[in-house]
Amino acid sequence: xxxxxxxKEQQRREVAVTLPEQGVPNPHPQEEQLPYPTLAPVAFxxxxxxxxxxxxxxxxxxxxxxxLL
Numbered sequence: 001x002x003x004x005x006x007x008k009e010q011q012r013r014e015v016a017v018t019l020p021e022q023g024v025p026n027p028h029p030q031e032e033q034l035p036y037p038t039l040a041p042v043a044f045x046x047x048x049x050x051x052x053x054x055x056x057x058x059x060x061x062x063x064x065x066x067x068l069l
Contacts (some may be wrong), residue, residue: 036062 034041034049035057047054 032050036049037047037054039049040060042048043054049055
């Protein structure tokens with residue numbers, strides 16, 4: 001290996017190290033982000049977390065307000 005090839009190989013390694021890491025792709029790209037990911041996404045077979053009624057109930061149930069003095 002010549003000196004030039006050694007420098008070229010070193011540059012390739014540096015470039016590979018300096019590239020930004022890509023995030024892990026989402027296996028389900030059409031899946032929506034849930035406001036409350038620890039809770040069930042659908043309740044009573046029709047109420048998603050984003051429907052108005054369930055959203056209000058989840059906000060009340062998950063609110064820390066009653067515990068604040």
